[in-house]
Ligand SMILES: O=C(O)c1cccc(O)c1O
């Protein structure tokens with residue numbers, strides 16, 4: 001079993017790189033860390049050098065990354081994935097540099113989501129220069145799509161150390177890799193892709209201030225403000241450029257008594273199973289996984 005220590009970043013293709021960066025900084029509130037790398041923009045939310053990278057090119061998610069403990073753990077992970085029949089590719093030094101990691105490997109999950117396992121993700125010592133006072137405190141979680149959520153849970157909980165914290169029937173599984181209620185979620189969707197990236201905010205008020213700010217800037221609100229009964233977080237989903245859905249949330253549950261926690265099974269047909277405030281619900285837009293032919297420069301295919 002491979003131990004995931006944390007989420008690291010999402011890498012996403014942007015047809016309009018400047019527009020994606022403008023939205024991520026001025027609307028979402030992230031910092032643009034200028035890495036002097038043409039065609040790549042790094043966005044920062046917390047101590048990590050970045051948790052979101054836009055790469056100029058076709059829109060779509062390129063990869064979602066998780067941290068493992070150290071190079072030894074990464075080498076073991078590589079072997080373990082190969083033993084389980086996955087094609088694994090080691091990133092080359094230029095690719096690792098662009099990701100601000102020491103080393104990484106890439107593979108596709110059983111549903112076609114490109115996953116990267118990394119070690120040595122850079123931390124920046126200086127405080128985050130948030131693009132706007134949205135109240136962001138950290139990169140909270142990422143959510144992938146898969147056609148079979150139970151199968152996705154089986155994959156993440158047997159190959160990796162992910163544990164189900166809660167289920168929304170066969171529509172979603174929320175999984176933890178540390179005390180946070182979930183750092184990884186899988187939503188049911190026909191095709192692989194990134195359902196959303198989540199940023200935690202400091203106060204309840206931030207969610208509502210951000211809601212007004214988004215409305216003033218004509219941003220498409222996909223769902224919320226509402227409260228998820230699973231993590232207990234107050235949330236707001238909204239659609240950014242390039243088909244990327246962002247979520248702000250406040251007040252995510254921490255599971256401190258690991259042995260005592262039992263996952264709950266919410267009924268997706270119950271009104272309120274995703275929003276206790278019974279707001280209008282719709283599945284957030286998924287940013288499709290970039291298909292492998294377009295991935296050649298970035299991809300794992302020889
Ligand atoms: O925070 C949650 O509990 C949650 C529940 C359903 C869907 C989500 O995206 C969530 O973040």
Ligand SMILES: [Fe+2]
Pocket residue numbers: 141143185196198247
């Ligand atoms: Fe979420």
